[in-house]
Amino acid sequence: MATTQFDLGNETTGVVVDETSFALHGNNSSYRFHVDASSGDLISDHFGGPATENVALSNIAAHGWVEMPCRIWREFPDQGRGDFRIPAVRIRQSAGHTVSELRYTSHQVIPGKPSLPGLPATFGSEEDVSTLVVRMEDERARVVVELSYSIFPAHDAVVRSAKVTNNGNGEITIENLASFSVDLPSQELEMINLRGDWSREAFAERRKIHYGTQGFGSAVGYSSHLHNPFLAIVTPTTTESQGEAWGFSLVYTGSFAANVEKGSQGFTRAVLGFHPNHLSWPLAPGESLVTPECVAVYSTTGLGGMSRRFHRLFRDHLVRREWADRPRPALLNSWEGLSFDVNEDNIYALATDAADLGVKLFVLDDGWFGVKHPRLAETAALGIGRRIRLAQCGGQRHGEKLKFGLWFEPEMVNVRSSLYEAHPEWVLHAADYPRTEGRNQLVLNLSLPEVQDFLIASISKILGASAISYVKWDNNRGMHEMAHPSVAHRYILGAYRVFDVLTKRFPHVLWEGCASGGGRFDPGILHYFDQVWTSDNTDALERVRIQFNTSLVYPASVMGAHISAVPNWSTGRSTSIEFRAHVAMMGGSFGLELTPAEMPAEEKVKVPQLIALSERVNPVVIGGDLWRLSNPEESNWPAALFISRAGHQAVLFCFQLRAHLYHAFPFVKLQGLDPRARYRVTCNGEEAVYSGATLMNVGLQYIFYGDYQSRVVFLDRL
Numbered sequence: 001m002a003t004t005q006f007d008l009g010n011e012t013t014g015v016v017v018d019e020t021s022f023a024l025h026g027n028n029s030s031y032r033f034h035v036d037a038s039s040g041d042l043i044s045d046h047f048g049g050p051a052t053e054n055v056a057l058s059n060i061a062a063h064g065w066v067e068m069p070c071r072i073w074r075e076f077p078d079q080g081r082g083d084f085r086i087p088a089v090r091i092r093q094s095a096g097h098t099v100s101e102l103r104y105t106s107h108q109v110i111p112g113k114p115s116l117p118g119l120p121a122t123f124g125s126e127e128d129v130s131t132l133v134v135r136m137e138d139e140r141a142r143v144v145v146e147l148s149y150s151i152f153p154a155h156d157a158v159v160r161s162a163k164v165t166n167n168g169n170g171e172i173t174i175e176n177l178a179s180f181s182v183d184l185p186s187q188e189l190e191m192i193n194l195r196g197d198w199s200r201e202a203f204a205e206r207r208k209i210h211y212g213t214q215g216f217g218s219a220v221g222y223s224s225h226l227h228n229p230f231l232a233i234v235t236p237t238t239t240e241s242q243g244e245a246w247g248f249s250l251v252y253t254g255s256f257a258a259n260v261e262k263g264s265q266g267f268t269r270a271v272l273g274f275h276p277n278h279l280s281w282p283l284a285p286g287e288s289l290v291t292p293e294c295v296a297v298y299s300t301t302g303l304g305g306m307s308r309r310f311h312r313l314f315r316d317h318l319v320r321r322e323w324a325d326r327p328r329p330a331l332l333n334s335w336e337g338l339s340f341d342v343n344e345d346n347i348y349a350l351a352t353d354a355a356d357l358g359v360k361l362f363v364l365d366d367g368w369f370g371v372k373h374p375r376l377a378e379t380a381a382l383g384i385g386r387r388i389r390l391a392q393c394g395g396q397r398h399g400e401k402l403k404f405g406l407w408f409e410p411e412m413v414n415v416r417s418s419l420y421e422a423h424p425e426w427v428l429h430a431a432d433y434p435r436t437e438g439r440n441q442l443v444l445n446l447s448l449p450e451v452q453d454f455l456i457a458s459i460s461k462i463l464g465a466s467a468i469s470y471v472k473w474d475n476n477r478g479m480h481e482m483a484h485p486s487v488a489h490r491y492i493l494g495a496y497r498v499f500d501v502l503t504k505r506f507p508h509v510l511w512e513g514c515a516s517g518g519g520r521f522d523p524g525i526l527h528y529f530d531q532v533w534t535s536d537n538t539d540a541l542e543r544v545r546i547q548f549n550t551s552l553v554y555p556a557s558v559m560g561a562h563i564s565a566v567p568n569w570s571t572g573r574s575t576s577i578e579f580r581a582h583v584a585m586m587g588g589s590f591g592l593e594l595t596p597a598e599m600p601a602e603e604k605v606k607v608p609q610l611i612a613l614s615e616r617v618n619p620v621v622i623g624g625d626l627w628r629l630s631n632p633e634e635s636n637w638p639a640a641l642f643i644s645r646a647g648h649q650a651v652l653f654c655f656q657l658r659a660h661l662y663h664a665f666p667f668v669k670l671q672g673l674d675p676r677a678r679y680r681v682t683c684n685g686e687e688a689v690y691s692g693a694t695l696m697n698v699g700l701q702y703i704f705y706g707d708y709q710s711r712v713v714f715l716d717r718l
C-alpha cells in the first residue's frame with residue numbers, strides 16, 4: 001500500500017493506493033476509484049464523506065437494455081463501445097472513427113503538485129497537497145491519457161486535469177475533452193449554476209437533475225457572463241448551512257461546457273471541460289493536449305461549507321501571493337463619473353476631489369488615450385505620464401501620495417487604427433468572411449506569438465515608464481470568426497502567457513480583471529489578476545444579490561465593488577450613501593465611481609467616514625471566512641458575516657431591502673463563532689457583550705426604517 005500521509009489529527013489524509021484502488025482523502029472527505037480488472041476501465045467508487053474502503057459492487061443494476069458500459073460508474077468515460085452517456089473524451093482517430101479503448105497501465109504518486117505548463121493552476125507545498133497520476137492507454141491507437149488528481153486535504157478539494165498524447169503514427173483530432181468527470185451514486189440530486197448577461201451577472205439557478213442531459217456552458221470564447229464555469233450538485237434537502245454539496249470550478253477563462261446526465265440506471269454523471277465547438281484540436285504524432293484543471297470540493301455543511309472551501313483554497317493556493325491577503329486601497333474610478341470625456345482638467349479635478357475625501361488610489365478608466373487613437377497604438381504611451389503627474393499632483397496636495405491606476409483593453413483593436421492598418425492579419429478572422437465588429441472592435445488574435453509579444457512590449461513600456469500601481473484589464477466583446485475552432489484555446493493560452501509575463505514583470509502592481517463587468521470572473525483569471533470587477537451594475541440593491549451569488553464560488557476578497565451616483569445610471573434607483581457604501585464594503589476592493597463635485601453636500605460629507613469604515617472592515621473581508629446568514633433571493637433581510645481566520649474579529653453586514661409595515665424584525669443568528677467565547681458587539685457606537693452561544697442561538701436584532709437600510713456590526717472576541 002503506497003501512502004502519502006499528512007499528519008492532520010489522527011486521520012490519514014492525502015493519496016492512498018492499494019494495488020489498483022485509489023483513494024484521495026481530505027480531512028472530511030474521500031474520493032475513491034479503482035481499476036476494473038477485466039476491462040482496465042477506471043470505475044468511480046465514491047466522492048463524499050470519509051470512506052476507508054470500497055463496497056463490493058454487487059448492487060450494480062444487472063439488467064437493462066443498455067450494456068454494461070452504460071450501467072457502471074465510470075471515471076473517465078471514452079466513447080464508442082456501449083456507454084451512450086456523455087463522454088469525457090472523444091477522439092477522431094486517424095482512421096476516421098471516434099472509438100477509443102482506454103485501459104489503465106500504471107500510476108504514480110507525487111508529493112506536492114506539479115504545475116500545468118502554460119495554464120493557470122492551484123499550487124501548494126508537499127504539506128498542502130499530493131498528487132496521483134493515473135496512466136491509461138488505447139493500445140490500438142497508441143493514444144495515452146494521463147489523469148492527474150491532486151488532493152488538498154485541508155480544503156476537501158480534489159483537482160483534476162487530463163493530458164492526451166498521440167504516440168501513434170497518424171494525426172488524430174481531440175473533439176471533446178473533460179477536465180473532470182465523475183459518476184455519482186444513484187440518488188435524487190439537484191444542480192446549481194450561475195447564469196446572467198451584461199450587468200445581470202450571477203443569477204443562481206437551482207434545478208432538479210432529470211433523466212437525460214442538462215447543462216450549460218460558454219461558446220463565446222471567454223468564460224462569459226452567460227454562464228460561469230461553476231457547477232454545484234446538491235441533494236434536495238441541502239441548504240445554505242446543511243447537507244451535502246459537491247462544487248466544481250473550472251480553472252479556465254475560455255469557452256467551456258458543463259454537462260450533467262442522469263442515465264437510465266439513475267446514476268448522475270458530471271462532466272466539465274472544453275466546449276466542443278471550440279476545440280477540434282489536431283494532435284500530430286508525439287503531440288499532447290493538456291486540459292485546464294477543475295477543482296472539486298465536497299461539503300456536508302451545505303452551500304456555505306462548499307463556498308468557504310473554495311474561498312480558502314483560491315486565496316491560499318490559486319491567487320498570487322503578492323496581493324492575496326493584502327488589504328486593498330480605497331479607490332476612485334473615473335468611468336461612471338467621466339465616461340469617455342477625459343481631459344487634463346477634469347482628471348486633475350477628480351483626483352483632487354478623490355484625495356480630499358480620503359481615496360488612496362485614483363483610477364483613470366476608458367478614454368485616456370484619446371478617441372482617435374487605437375487601443376494600443378504606439379501613441380498610447382504619449383501623454384499618460386503627464387496625466388499621472390497631474391492626478392498625483394492633485395492628490396499630493398493632501399499629504400499621502402495618491403496612487404495611480406490605469407485602464408487598458410489590450411486584446412481589442414478598432415478598425416480605424418494605425419495598428420489595424422499595419423497588421424490586418426493580427427485579428428481573429430475566418431478566410432474572407434466579414435470580420436464582424438462588437439462595440440466597434442475586432443479581437444486581436446492572441447494565439448499569435450507576435451501579437452503576444454506586441455502586447456507585452458506595449459504594456460511594459462507604459463508600466464515601466466510611469467508610476468502605475470494598478471491596472472484594470474478590460475475585455476468587452478466575444479470571439480466571432482476564427483480560422484479554426486482550436487484558435488479559441490490557443491488564444492487563451494496566448495492570453496495566459498501575456499498575463500503571466502506581465503504580472504511577474506510588474507509584481508507590485510494590483511491587477512484587476514474585467515470584461516464588461518463580470519464577463520471573465522473565473523479562477524483562471526484569478527491565478528494572474530488579483531481581483532475582478534464584479535459587474536457594471538452598480539445599483540446597490542442589485543449588487544447585494546450579485547455579490548452574494550458570486551460568493552458561491554469566489555471569495556469576497558477578489559470582488560471589486562464601488563459606490564456610484566444616484567439615481568443609478570441603469571436602474572434609476574436611489575439608495576442612501578450608507579447603503580451603497582455598506583454593500584461595496586462587502587467586496588475586497590472598495591471604491592467610488594462617481595464625480596464628487598456632483599454629489600449632494602449632505603452625502604459628500606459622509607464619504608471620508610465611510611472610507612475610514614471600509615478600511616477598518618477590509619482586512620476581515622479580505623482574509624476572513626464568509627458565512628451567508630440569509631440570502632437576498634430568499635429574505636428581505638439579507639445578512640453576511642465575515643470572521644477573521646484566527647476568529648478574533650468579525651464583521652456583520654445586515655440589510656433591509658424593503659420596508660415592511662408592522663412586520664417584526666428578524667433575529668440574525670450568527671454562525672461560525674466559538675460558543676464559549678465572549679464577544680464585544682459594536683454597532684453605531686452602541687456596545688454589548690454576548691457569548692458566541694447567545695449570538696448563534698438567539699441572534700441579534702436590528703430595527704430598520706425605510707427601504708434599502710443597512711448596518712455594519714463589529715465583533716471582537718474578548
Ligand code: DGJ
Nearest residue numbers: 335365366515516517536
Ligand atoms: C466595461 C467595464 O466593465 C467598465 O467598468 C468600463 O471600464 C468600460 N468597459 C469602459 O469602456
